Amino acid sequence: MLLSGGDPLTLPDSQLDFLLSSIRRIPHVEVIRIGTKVPAVLPQRITSRLVRMLKKHHPLWMSIHFTHPDELTPETRAACTQLADAGIPLGSQTVLLKGINDSVQTLKELYHGLLKVRxxxxxxxxxxxxxxxxxxxxxxxxxxxMIEGLRGHTSGYAVxxxxxxxxGGGGKIPLLPDYFQGRLQGGVVLRNYENRLFRYPDYECGNAPE
Known part of the structure; x- marks a missing residue:
């Protein structure tokens, strides 16, 4: 179950607690997710009282919207640390924006900074x-x-x-660089992040090594 925008963390603690408690009583809801921008734009909202309330509703996950490394202020880092210390798994969502974060270096700086605060x-x-x-x-x-410039050049956790x-409701469709280059002599030809080609044995082929 996803609670998203508006922004759920702009609700008073009592209202958010009521919503989470009501959702938690639904038998088939196993995990609750919160989508929010608050830790990046209003980190003061992440109080000890709020965090104690959120802990009551585990398993609870949080997706935080980040755009640029400049958002990782000391206050935002402290807010993320407080949430992570409460056992809330944190993930980030970033929209690729022309002239703002559409460079590998900017995204790498953002993602490294995010990993440092879990x-x-x-x-x-x-x-x-x-x-x-x-x-x-x-x-x-x-x-x-951007993905090509990150993959292999930093930790996989930062990609x-x-x-x-x-x-039209088609959902999220993932896109990747084309690392599969074809088939050759009972194997597949793969390209790595350095544009080097490798033949890897395909064990569905009859002449692959055992």
């Missing part, structure tokens, strides 16, 4: 084609370029899933 980079979103956003949108190839939210 926030796992999870989604890098292609900017949706909504009215008034054309100046922020990049080509889809730019997003693939998110690059996804397009398909229109």
């Amino acid at each position: 926030v796992r980079p999870y989604y890098l979103y292609q900017c949706d084609p909504i009215l008034g956003s054309s100046h922020f949108r990049t080509a889809v190839s730019k997003g693939i370029e 998110p899933h690059y996804v397009v939210d398909a229109p």
Whole structure:
């Protein structure tokens, strides 16, 4: 079950507690997720009282929206640390925005900073084609370029899933650089992050080594 925007953490503690308690009573709901930007823009909202209340509703996960490493202020770092110390698994969601975070170095700095406060980079979103956003949108190839520039050049924990939210309710569709190059002599040809090619035995082929 996902609680999302508006932003659930802008509710008073009592209302949020009521919502979470009500959801927790639904038998088939196993995990509750909260989508929020609050730790990045209003870290003072993450109080000891709020965290104690959230702990009552485990298993509870939190997806925090981050855009740029400049958001990782000391206050935001402290807020994330407080949530992580409460046993709440934290992930990040980032929208790829032209002129703001569409460089490998910027994303790497953001993702390294997030990992230091126990926030796992999870989604890098292609900017949706909504009215008034054309100046922020990049080509889809730019997003693939970002993943290509991260994969193999930093920890795998710092490489998110690059996804397009398909229109018409199609859901999130992941996009990756094309590391599969074809088949050759009973194996598959794979390309690594340095553009080197390797043949890997395909054990579905009859002539692959045992």
